[in-house]
Amino acid sequence: MEPDDTAIESEPATAASTEPETTRSRPLGWWLCLLIGAAAAAIGLLPWLVEGMRLPLQNLWATDATPDEYPLVLLPFSQYFLTRIAALLVVGAAIAGIVARATRSRQRRFGIAWMLAGLLAVQVTAIVQTTTVVREGLQERFESDLYLAALVAIAVLANLIGVLVMLLVGAAPRAGAVIGFAIAAVLAPSWLGGLLLPDPVTTGPATDAVLFVLRWLPAVLVGAAIAWGGVGSIGRVIAAIGALVVLWIGPALITAVSNAAGSRVLARHPDEMLDQAVGVFRAASTTPELVVPPIVVAVVVAALGLVGGLVVRRNRASTAAPGSSPGSDGASARADDDTVASGPPPSRTD
Template identity: 40%
Template sequence: MSHSEPATEQSHRLPLTRPTKGSDAARAWLIGLLAGVLGLSPWWITGARLPLQNLWATQVWPDHMPLALLPLSQYELTTIVALLTVGGAAAGLSIRIWSPARRRLVTWCGVGGVFTVQLVATIQSFSVLHQGLAPGSMSSLYFGGLLAGVIGSMVAALVALVLISSRSTVKATIGCGLMAVPLTSWAVEWVVGVMGYINVPTAVPSIARWVPAILAGCALAWCGFLPARRLVAWVLNLAFLWVIPALFTSVQYVLGTRVSAGDLPEMLLMSRQILAATLGPDGGALPTLLLAVVIGLLGVGVRAVVSRRRSRQGVDSTGLAADS
């Protein structure tokens, strides 16, 4: 017993080993890898068959389309945005919760993990698409347009990751507001993937309309008003909540119609008209903006009340200790 006790005491005195740069980098890369997979999982659980293509070289049944890690189609562009950006946002949130000492190193290693998944998915999917498209200028334009959309979505994923993983409350709040609409679309894709298009409850679209406002409002409640620079996050989050759904609606409508397919001037004109109508007073954005503001204000009020009660309890306990 006399020999074992000093050894035990000495073991308790040993300092905890700090994680090395290599271990932090590997962990962050793995987090990014898993986050990238999570972002694409709603598409993969459906079987990941390439959607039917208007410019496909041969007539093929949907079940006989080749496997593709991304749902490349002009009808699925907003879905692609959601799948890719949620991967970046999930990695950013994980890094923020982790809060490592080497934040910059970990962030960029997380970016590397997310982009590893997304780059592999992009190369595989566009290789399959290129092999099956009929030759011609329309196919080249279609291929290039989809590629530009995917690259833009990957850049948006990078922005979301960097903002949400930041130590700054303002930047993290802006990142959450930026992701409110894509995250809702991603969640709807999960419902569709699990239940199938036919079995999706009719209430899902109605609920999905309000979810971005709830998410943005919760982010604003967490952010608060003070210091005054945090009001920038309020303005930007409400702007995102107003503009991003309108952009999604405009893109989905224009690319989903075959009337003006290939006529770029006509498509641009149509997109401007739909965007203007959606952003206007009849577009339906005002109720969601008001809901976000109300949730944000209520959250700030509740936090203020809780903070005051805690401070009073602290003063009371200090006074009691002094009296005793």
């Protein structure tokens, strides 16, 4: 219609003014949010899917089966794969949280709830399917029941941690999101290692390079998360410190649990297994050679990111300053500073 065309021409649209309107005009439907959550969960399981989904060897299996004869499961239930189980579930949840945060302006009121429902639909199905298959194949013994119950407890706990990570990353202010990123970062090496090194026995230059990347990946990710979150408020400073604490405690806890649970000698003595885990955790969390380097790397990466971001923002402000009118220099500078400090306004408090 001509009146509409005239109205459009009389108000030249800018990228800043039209983008929110275009975004709001195409909100994500509930079914799409549901699919996003399910897809994120599937991506989280990807390393295990690529590996073939063959159940790891079981000490309490009822029959003498070869590795190729074990059934297919959606999670690697084994006392030797506890970290992998947690990584598959938590990393998938973190991916869902990232997508949820990136699409907040396009979500309807319960968009993130539908994403969470899709995530849980896949992950709970994986836990139930694996539990059912393993229970049918284990020996009819008390030890088998205890073993399976422990694995289910680990999977459920990892699932709950994943839900927390998704909500922190997807819906919390930046301070909370930094903590969520830090939790996922600690488990990222196990997830990426399963994808790039399905056979950990393999050696060679490529394997050494991957192991080097996995060694420093959590520190780099935590540093990048701190730089993204910033330190412009007390809450963000506390979050940055909390992320460093997660980087300090998380790997030590993973090492302790893996070391104790992976010992067949201690499997029949839970009290000794607990003592072993506590001793390993104490050593791993207090040895300077293990604790200090990752924290230093994280701090350096965070500092570089913060300084780099500040330089980029100042360059943008100085570039925009000559184009402002003489009478509005002060107001334009203040507006630029506000825009630089806060970034594009999100749909909810960031």
